[in-house]
Every structure is written in structure tokens, then in C-alpha cells.
Amino acid sequence: MERTLSLIKPDGVSRNLIGEVIRFFEKAGLKVVALKMLRLTKEEAKQFYIVHKERPFYDSLTDYMSSGPIVAMVLEGENAIARCREIMGATDPAEAAEGTIRKTFGLDKEKNTVHGSDSPESAAREIAFFFSELDLISGTR
Ligand code: IDP
Numbered sequence: 001m002e003r004t005l006s007l008i009k010p011d012g013v014s015r016n017l018i019g020e021v022i023r024f025f026e027k028a029g030l031k032v033v034a035l036k037m038l039r040l041t042k043e044e045a046k047q048f049y050i051v052h053k054e055r056p057f058y059d060s061l062t063d064y065m066s067s068g069p070i071v072a073m074v075l076e077g078e079n080a081i082a083r084c085r086e087i088m089g090a091t092d093p094a095e096a097a098e099g100t101i102r103k104t105f106g107l108d109k110e111k112n113t114v115h116g117s118d119s120p121e122s123a124a125r126e127i128a129f130f131f132s133e134l135d136l137i138s139g140t141r
Contacts, residue, residue: 002080003033003136005126006088007115010068011107013037018071021114024087024101025075033139034074034131042066048129051122057110064110072130074139081123084116 008021022032040048045062052058075084089100093112096103106112117123127136 001076001078002120002123003074003076003127004081004084004117004123005115005130006073006075006084006117008071008073009111009113009115010064010070011111012105012113013069013071015105017105017113020105021071021101022073025084028083028087030075030077030080030083030087032073033076034135035071035139036073036130036135037069037071038130039069040066048126061110074127074131074136076140081117081120085118088114088116 006025008018012018012021026032042062045065046053046058049058049062049065052061055061077083087101089096089102089106091102091112092109093102093106094109096106101114102112117126
């Protein structure tokens with residue numbers, strides 16, 4: 001069993017896609033074991049995306065990610081990290097495969113509706129960024 005962190009970004013929440021996005025994950029067999037809605041400050045968004053701090057899109061991305069509420073969730077399942085990314089599709093919705101979340105709902109390369117951790121190391125860091133040990137224990141009790 002593996003866990004990954006997924007976010008429904010502001011474009012997904014503002015367009016009433018919370019249920020639709022979760023449906024993609026649940027129907028693929030991934031289990032939601034922790035979930036919350038919140039709005040990041042600019043500083044928190046910068047911290048979350050710190051690995052991208054040298055990229056040209058860092059300022060715009062962190063403005064966008066702090067522009068409205070998001071949903072954070074921990075998904076659990078076999079190969080959850082890779083499967084979540086498969087279900088999301090490529091970063092650019094125009095390049096994402098048919099039937100993926102980003103192909104279906106993504107607006108552009110930045111406003112691409114969902115985030116998913118890209119490695120076991122980032123999953124551990126990103127889950128701890130949003131959730132406590134107790135949140136995770138409670139959700140699987
Ligand atoms: P990923 O979310 O598919 O793992 P990353 O390269 O880690 O993609 O980028 C993180 C996020 O930064 C993307 O999901 C997207 O919102 C944004 N992003 C990535 N590349 C660009 C770009 O070229 N222009 C604008 N935003 C971008």
C-alpha cells in the first residue's frame with residue numbers, strides 16, 4: 001500500500017468539480033483516507049512549490065495557488081503515486097491523454113485542476129505539509 005497527496009486546485013474548486021475529480025480517483029480504486037478544504041497564503045504556496053523556485057512560472061503559479069480555496073487529500077492504494085499521476089494526465093491539458101482529469105477539465109498548463117505527488121519522497125513531504133499523523137490515523141480507523 002502506498003499513499004500520495006493530491007490537490008484539487010482553485011480552478012477545480014471554483015468550477016464545482018470537487019465531486020467529479022474525486023470520482024476519477026475513487027472509480028480507479030484509490031481510497032481517500034484524509035481530506036480537507038483550505039486556502040493557502042502566498043507564502044504557504046511558495047513553500048509548497050519550493051522545488052520550482054527557480055522556474056519562470058513560480059510567481060504566477062504561487063499567485064494562482066493562493067487565489068482561492070483548494071481541496072487537499074491523501075489517496076491510498078497499490079502504486080498510488082504512479083496511478084494518481086496516470087489518472088491526472090500530463091501537466092499540459094493539451095498533451096494529456098483522453099480520459100484523464102487534466103484532459104477532461106484542465107484549462108491550461110498552469111490551471112490544470114489537480115496536483116499529485118511525483119515520488120515517494122515528495123509524497124511524504126507533501127502529506128506532512130497538509131496533514132497530521134492523527135488525521136491519517138483517524139481516516140483509516
Ligand atoms: P506536475 O504538476 O504535472 O507534476 P510540474 O512540472 O511539477 O508538473 O509543475 C507544477 C505545476 O506548475 C503544474 O501542475 C502547473 O500548475 C504549473 N506549471 C508547470 N509548468 C508550467 C508552465 O510552463 N507554465 C505555467 N505553469 C506551469
